[in-house]
Amino acid sequence: MKKDSNALPKKVLVADWQTLTRTFIRPENDAARATLIKYMEQILFGLHDFLKKHVGFTEEISLKDLADKFTDTLISENPEKKLADVITDLIEVIAPHAVNVASPYFVGHMTSAIPFFMVHLKTIVAALNQNVVKIETSKVVSVIEKQVLAKIHRLIYQKSDAFYQEHIQSTQTTLGCFIENGTLANLTALWVARNSLLAPKNGFEGVEKEGLQAAYRAYGIKRCVVLVSKRGHYSLNKAGGILGIGNQNIIAIDVDKDNKIDLDCLQKTISKINDQGGKTAILAIVGIAGTTETGSVDPLFKLAEICTANNIYFHVDAAWGGPTLMSEKYSRLLAGIELADSVTIDGHKQLYMPMTCGMVYFKNPTIMDAVTYHAPYISRPGSVDLGIKSLSGSREANSLILDSALKIMGSRGYALLIEHGIETAREFAAEIEKRANFQLVTRPQLNILTYRLYPSDLKEKFLKGDIERQITINEKVNTVNHEVQRLQREAGQSFVSRTTLQTEDFPGHDIVVLRCVIMNPMTNIEILRDILDEQEEIYQQAFPRLDPST
C-alpha cells in the first residue's frame, strides 16, 4: 500500500514511502551527510554571490511580468522536483527577484543586513523545532526565554536585583512576551490596557469575559480612546479596530516642528475629554520612541508625568528605537521609558534578528493576569507554559536567537551599531543641507531622516509666490520626488523609500519626502552621497525643462 509502482519511466518522480521516511531521519553515512552540507553551502554562499551582484528593489522584470509567472494553482500529485533542484531554483531563479535588503545601498526601510551568525541561530531553532507555547514541547527553551525577557526588561526598567530574582523564573508572573512582530506587540499592550481599565468590579466580571458593551455599562462610559501623536504606527489604529473600541477612537494628536507629540495639544485633548463628565475613558496614551516615518522620539518623561497625573495607562512603542538603550551615549534620548506601563521592541529591527520577532514588556509583572487563558490540555495554571499569557498560540523559540546574540555581541556591540546609525544619519543630514537642490525635511533624532529634492530655483519662486503659486510649486516638487524615487528604485542601484508628511513649512499641504533609514553598518557617508548624486542625475534627466510657471 505504501509503495508506489516502479513501472513508470525514469525521471518521473513518484511519492513513495521509503523516500519520504528517509527525509525524517538524518543520514548516517558520510555521502548523505555531505549532500546535506553541500545544500547548506549552496544556501550560505550561493545566496551570497547573488546578493553581491544584485542591489535594491530592482524592476528589471516588472512586478506584473513576475506575477504572471506564478499562476500555478494546482498542487502536483507527485513530487514536481527533487530537493536539490528546488534549492537550486530558490537560489538561482527566485532569489534574483527578491529584494537585496542586505545591500548598504538599501536604506529605504527598517530591514537591513543581519550578522551571518543570525542565520546559523535560526537554523538551530528550526532544527530543534521547539514550541514554546508549552513547557512539554520546549522545556529549557521556555526557561531561557524567561531569562532573556528579564534581561531586556532590566535594560528598560532597571529594577532591583531582588525584583528580578523574584520574577525571572516565576511561574506566576510575567515580565513580557515574545510575539510575531511589533503590530501584535502593540495589540497585546492595548489588550492588557483595555482589560486593566475595564477590570472586574461589583458583580461585573470584566471586559474580557462580558465584552465591551457590558463593560461600558458597568463603568458608565460611552467610549474609550487612545491618544497618540499623528506619527503613531498604523498598528495602533488596527488594534483599536480589533479590540472593539473603534479605530476612530485612536486619536491623533498634532506634532511639534520636531515631529514629537505636541504636549499642549495633548493636555487640551485630555481636558476636553475630562470635561465631558466621564463619558469618555482614556484607555492609554502611547509615546513613540522612533516613529516609523521620521524616527522621532516623543518626550517620554513628560508623557509619563501626564499619565501619572491623570491616572492613564502609558504605553511606549519603541519597536524601532528600543535598542538605543544599549548605547550609553544615546540612551538618554529615551529617558522616561522606564516609567511606561508597557514597551514594544522589535527584534528584527535594531536587534538585527532575522524576520520576525516582536516583544512587549510590562512594568508590573502581574498585569498580564488580565489576559490569562487556560485549557485542560495546555497552559495549565501554575505551569511554565508561556502560552498562558499570550496573544499567540504555537510559537517558535526566537528568544533563543536573542539570548545567543546578546552573548555574542554584548550590549557594547549593539551600541556600536546604534551609534553608527545615529552618527551617519547626522553626517547625511549635513550633506543634504549643503546641497542646493535638496531640502532636509526632518532632522534625524535617531537614525531616520526625510528630505526631498527641491531645486534651488523652485525654492526661491516658492518663497516669493502667492498661495496658489506655492500650491502649484509644491505639487511639482511632489511629482519630482515621487518620480525620482520610483526611477531610482527601478534602476536597481539603490533604494530609499518615500512617504507623505505635513510640515510647518507649508502647513495643511502634503509634502512627498524621501525617507532614509540608516541601520546597515556598511552604509556610510560615501554611499549616501552616491545616492544623492544619482537622485540629482535622475532629476536632471527626467525633468530637463521643469518649469513651475506652466
Next chain:
Amino acid sequence: MKKDSNALPKKVLVADWQTLTRTFIRPENDAARATLIKYMEQILFGLHDFLKKHVGFTEEISLKDLADKFTDTLISENPEKKLADVITDLIEVIAPHAVNVASPYFVGHMTSAIPFFMVHLKTIVAALNQNVVKIETSKVVSVIEKQVLAKIHRLIYQKSDAFYQEHIQSTQTTLGCFIENGTLANLTALWVARNSLLAPKNGFEGVEKEGLQAAYRAYGIKRCVVLVSKRGHYSLNKAGGILGIGNQNIIAIDVDKDNKIDLDCLQKTISKINDQGGKTAILAIVGIAGTTETGSVDPLFKLAEICTANNIYFHVDAAWGGPTLMSEKYSRLLAGIELADSVTIDGHKQLYMPMTCGMVYFKNPTIMDAVTYHAPYISRPGSVDLGIKSLSGSREANSLILDSALKIMGSRGYALLIEHGIETAREFAAEIEKRANFQLVTRPQLNILTYRLYPSDLKEKFLKGDIERQITINEKVNTVNHEVQRLQREAGQSFVSRTTLQTEDFPGHDIVVLRCVIMNPMTNIEILRDILDEQEEIYQQAFPRLDPST
C-alpha cells in the same frame, strides 16, 4: 572611537567595530567559509546525535533546578562568548534539556519530527530575510505567497480555473493569509466575521471604525455570540475576549458520543437565540476538523446547511485536520469544508513545516476588505503589499517553505503521511481494546485518540458499584492515569500527554485520559505497544496494592 583598546589581557572579549562589521559580510576566503560550514555541520549533525540519545520530555534534571540555572538578568557589556562557543553550548549544553519532539516515542502533542529539508528551507528564508509585509522588501516572495495561497485555497474550495486566474495575483482580492499560528488565524477569521456582520450601513461606518458599542446600537442588538462545540480550541475564547464580544459569548455546544458537535443542541440554541427577538446576533458557527483533544471532525456539511439556512458565517478550524484533504482516501472525512466562509490550517502541524506557520483562507476573495489598513509609507492602496489585509505587520516568508515543500513532497507525499497516521491510530485503538487493563476512551477519527489505564478489576467494581463507589473508583483511576503519565514522562523514554474529558460512560464527571497524536512517520504499532507496556509496568510498580475499597 570605534576601536576598543587592545591592551586588555588575552581571552577577554571586547566589542569592536572591525569584528562586528565582519559579521555582516559573508567571508570571501576559503578558510572563513569552511568555518561557517563547520558550524552548520555541527548544527545539522551535532543536534542529530543528541536527538538519537535523548527521548521525550525527560526530567533527569527537574524544571526547578533547570530554572535556577537561568537567572542572569544582566546583558554583558562586552561579548560573553565567541560564536563557536555559543553554538557548541547550544548543541551540547542547551539541546540536551530541550524536548526531543522528533522522537517516534514522542506522541503526546501536535509537534513531531519534520523532514530535514525543512531546516534547509528555513535557512534560506532567514538568509534572504525578506519582509512580506510590503512588496518593497519581498518582491517575488510576495508573488509566490499569493500563488501558494491559491494552491491551498483550491485544495479546500475547488473553484474553477477562471476563478483562480482572476484572483491568484490580483492586487485587489485576497484568497487567504499567513500568520504566526492557528490561534491568530482563528482570531483573523472571527475579526473578519465580526466586521462582516457589523458592516457599515445607513450612516453607521462599521464596527472597525466606530467600535462595538456603536455597532450594537446601529444594529439594535445587545450581544454577539459564536457557537462551537465544547471541544473547540481555547483560541476561540481568546478571540472572543480580544474582539470585545466577551469570551462568555463563545458558547460551548454539547458533543455527541463521537465528540462531534451535537446538531440537536446546536439547533435548539439557535432557536432560543432567534426567539429572543433579534437582541442576540450569531456572529459565527465554528466547525472543527480535528479537535485538539480527540481529533474529532464535526459534521461540516450539516453545519454548512444550518449556517446557510440561518444566514450565519461559517468558520472551520482545520488547524489540525486540514491537510487530510490531500489524501484521496480520507478527504471525504472533511466533506463540507468547501462551504465554509473561512478555514484555518496550520503549517507546523500536518504540513510538517518548522515552527510556526498559521493560515486562514476565505471563500469570498473580497471579504477581507473589511479589515483593510493603509499607511502612507507602507501598504499603499492597490499595491501587492500583503500587509494591507493582515492582523500581522512584519512577517517572514514562510510561504516560501510551504511552496517548496509542496513541490518536493507532492500531495501524494503528504497523503502518505496522513494515511500512516490515521491507519496507525486505528491499529493502536485495536491494541488498546485488546488489553484488559486499558480502556479506549475516544476512537480515532483522524490520528488522535485518548485512552486510559483502567485495571480490569476496577472496571468490574465500577459497573457493580453505586454512584458514590463509582465516584471513588473514578477518582482512583484518574490518579492512576495522572501519575502514570507523569512517571512515564519523567522516565524520559516516551511521552503521551493527558487531558480531562467528560464522556457518556460517566456523564458529569471528569475523566483523566492519556492522549496520543500519531503524526511521526517513524511511529509504528511496535513503538505504541512499547508505550502501553511501559505504562502497565509503571502502574504495577507505582500502585502495587491499589485498593478501590479504601
